[in-house]
Amino acid sequence: MATRNDNSNRTAVLLVNVGTPDAPTVPAVRKYLFQFLNDRRVIDLPLIPQKILVNLIIVPFRAPKSTELYKILWTEKGSPLMVNAEKNRTKLQEALGDDYEVFTAMRYQNPSLKMVLREVRDKRFGKMIVIPVFPQYASSTTGTIFQFVSQEIARWEVIPEVRMVSQFYDHPQFLEAFADRIRAYNPETWDHLIFSYHGLPNRQVDKVHPEVKSVNCSCETALPPHGKYCYKATCYETTRLLAAALNLKKEDYSVSFQSRLTKNWLKPFTDENLIGMAKAGKKRVLVVAPAFVADCLETTVEIGCEYQELFVEHGGEKVQLVKSLNDHPLWIETLKQLIED
Ligand SMILES: C=CC1=C(C)c2cc3[nH]c(cc4nc(cc5[nH]c(cc1n2)c(C)c5CCC(=O)O)C(CCC(=O)O)=C4C)c(C)c3C=C
Ligand SMILES: [Fe+2]
Numbered sequence: 627m628a629t630r631n632d633n634s635n636r637t638a639v640l641l642v643n644v645g646t647p648d649a650p651t652v653p654a655v656r657k658y659l660f661q662f663l664n665d666r667r668v669i670d671l672p673l674i675p676q677k678i679l680v681n682l683i684i685v686p687f688r689a690p691k692s693t694e695l696y697k698i699l700w701t702e703k704g705s706p707l708m709v710n711a712e713k714n715r716t717k718l719q720e721a722l723g724d725d726y727e728v729f730t731a732m733r734y735q736n737p738s739l740k741m742v743l744r745e746v747r748d749k750r751f752g753k754m755i756v757i758p759v760f761p762q763y764a765s766s767t768t769g770t771i772f773q774f775v776s777q778e779i780a781r782w783e784v785i786p787e788v789r790m791v792s793q794f795y796d797h798p799q800f801l802e803a804f805a806d807r808i809r810a811y812n813p814e815t816w817d818h819l820i821f822s823y824h825g826l827p828n829r830q831v832d833k834v835h836p837e838v839k840s841v842n843c844s845c846e847t848a849l850p851p852h853g854k855y856c857y858k859a860t861c862y863e864t865t866r867l868l869a870a871a872l873n874l875k876k877e878d879y880s881v882s883f884q885s886r887l888t889k890n891w892l893k894p895f896t897d898e899n900l901i902g903m904a905k906a907g908k909k910r911v912l913v914v915a916p917a918f919v920a921d922c923l924e925t926t927v928e929i930g931c932e933y934q935e936l937f938v939e940h941g942g943e944k945v946q947l948v949k950s951l952n953d954h955p956l957w958i959e960t961l962k963q964l965i966e967d
């Protein structure tokens with residue numbers, strides 16, 4: 627067995643998420659948004675329009691509004707994204723044992739991916755496994771993490787064996803973990819179940835398979851050969867697999883996309899989907915968000931608070947958010963299997 631001073635036979639495991647502000651204050655949120663939205667894989671516009679849009683328009687206007695939402699989200703222990711990341715790290719460490727050291731890292735803000743990579747380099751691990759905790763690949767999430775890691779380790783004197791896990795949208799344990807979360811709400815007792823995924827600009831989806839425009843793509847009914855790294859296609863595939871596991875009928879569920887910045891993002895939009903449901907007389911709607919493995923601003927506040935209000939405004943009664951995986955034992959088992967495979 628390797629000792630703590632000799633890591634040559636040990637593996638560093640990095641669980642990487644987007645990150646969250648250090649505090650629910652305007653300066654901290656501004657700093658977070660500045661770093662996040664200046665990433666050219668997130669706002670993938672030509673340099674000058676990108677800089678003007680992000681730094682003169684989006685960040686100044688969004689920071690105060692987002693801060694109010696982060697204040698609602700914040701708990702005594704901090705931001706749920708961070709709290710859950712730490713719980714995952716501890717539980718996974720326990721499950722893997724001493725041959726591994728598990729790290730939490732965030733692409734934006736803290737604990738910064740840069741500092742964590744520095745620690746891994748200095749401790750001279752024999753192997754490194756990087757797991758961006760996004761079930762479906764997107765250039766703006768998993769892609770930017772892989773780019774950052776690749777650029778950093780390119781400068782190391784010794785580059786150890788490295789494995790990067792690009793996605794796990796169809797992993798049986800991951801699906802069973804989400805199915806278990808959904809079952810806890812007795813989906814058959816609700817008027818409808820929405821699978822709500824974080825949105826993406828259509829432009830970013832089209833870049834993955836330039837030969838097929840996303841609006842003409844068959845990915846809503848089956849995973850096409852060009853769809854393995856298409857975020858839209860894998861979101862629909864996760865949905866089909868979960869619907870099969872839960873024996874859902876086609877008319878009992880739908881897919882839509884949330885958290886858009888502009889109109890030219892993946893459709894249908896979850897807010898419009900909910901308004902349609904309310905107008906169609908549906909009173910109680912269950913919403914699950916299988917692109918997020920932990921509760922965060924986009925689930926707890928956007929779905930749990932904002933969409934709830936919107937639904938009631940249009941005649942509905944209850945939008946119930948399905949709790950995210952957080953530290954579900956099958957999620958820890960998913961991570962363990964992704965590492966040991
Ligand atoms: C689940 C996968 C995610 C994808 C895909 C994604 C793409 C994406 N996001 C933005 C802009 C923002 N995202 C923000 C927060 C945020 N986003 C995700 C996940 C995905 N983003 C998470 C887990 C979080 C963290 C929330 C938290 O609890 O701290 C934010 C900040 C919050 C806000 O102001 O709304 C922004 C902005 C873009 C532009 C994009 C794809 C191009
Ligand atoms: Fe996001």
Ligand SMILES: [Fe+2]
Pocket residue numbers: 831835840843845853856858859
């Ligand atoms: Fe597609």
